[in-house]
Amino acid sequence: MKKIFTILGVIAIAASANAQNLISNPGFENGTTGWTATNPGTGTPYYLPTLTTTEPHGGINSVQYTAATATTGFEQEIPVTAGESYTISFWYKATGDNTDARIWANYLDAAxxxxxxxxxxxxxxxxxxxxxxxxxxxxxxxxxxTVTAPANVVKLRLQVRAYNNSTLVAFDDFSVVTAGSLATGEVAPSKYRLIKNTFVKNNEITFGADVKDVKVFNMFGQLIKEASVKQNGTLNVAELAKGNYIVTGTVNNQAVSQKILKD
Structure with a gap:
């Protein structure tokens, strides 16, 4: 019984961490719902990026701008607390003339x-x-x-941009959490991501680090599979039914967990 509660505890902790991500639709699994094109005020209107299923960082979707001919970008506003520290994180690709993309966020007061x-x-x-x-x-x-919200702040406007002469700018897996916590599926920035393909569609889980004591649990907390893998190594899960699973392991002596979806 103790072992079952321990396994369920892992899943509960992962779910709790996920709830701390303040971003709505962070991996674009619901298209661009929750995101808006930035209003530049003057000049060429900005527009939302294109949704794509080609090689996302995680899940099924990511978004991208291709061959931008003018500055453009998108954003999401989220409530934050003055004096609180937040870790803002996202994954990106950027190619072109080396002035292709950047974060362009700021805090907002009540007005x-x-x-x-x-x-x-x-x-x-x-x-x-x-x-x-x-x-x-x-x-x-x-x-x-990691940033600290100044006095009188009530919202964070998280904005990213693509620029003229960029050939490709892509974004995925945004996260805004209180400093010291991590969203499900993330490893501390100084560590490797546990799993590269959180959407498993070829029966192989690919790992981004040397991982000891790999365990795969179903959403009922039942242990399904165990292994140890090398960085960029794979684990065959052809025998698993389609659905969500929790993968746990030890990376650099740190316990990590990540949710996957097997197609």
Whole structure:
């Protein structure tokens, strides 16, 4: 009985962590619901990115801009608490002329006025940091920053942009959580992601790190499979029925867990 409660505890902890992600529809599994095209105020109107099922970072979908001819971007506003620290994280790809994409977020007061963590907005951590573009990458790369909401803040406007002359800018798996906690499916930024393909459609789970004591549980907390795998190694789960599962393991002596969907 103790073992069953321990397994169910793992699933309960994962579900609790997932609830702490303040972003609605963070992986675009419901299309672009919850996201809006940014209003630039003047100039060329911004537009929402295109939904794609080709090589998402996780789940089934991601979004992308291709061959942008002008600055564009999208955003989501979420309630936050002044004085609270938050870790903002997302995965991206960016190619073109090295000035292709960046985060362009800010806090808002009750009147929707912008408030910056630093008085010098060019060095504000929500703007780069240091107003910099995201490094060029053809592979999924995580951008993560921890910030503290200044006084009088009531909302965070999380905005990302693509720029003229970019050939591809893609985004997936956004997360905003209170600092020190992680959303389900995420590993601390200094660690590798446990599983690369959280949507399993070829009967193989691919791991992003050396993982010891791999265990696969169904959503009832029953242990289904055990293994140990190397980084980029795979685990065949052809015998599993379609549905959701929790995968746990140890990476660099740290216990991690991740939810997967087997097609």
């Amino acid at each position: 929707n006025g912008a408030i910056y963590q630093n008085s010098n907005t060019a060095s504000d951590p929500l703007r780069g940091p240091n107003n910099g573009y995201l490094p060029t990458s053809t592979a999924w790369t995580q951008h993560s920053v």
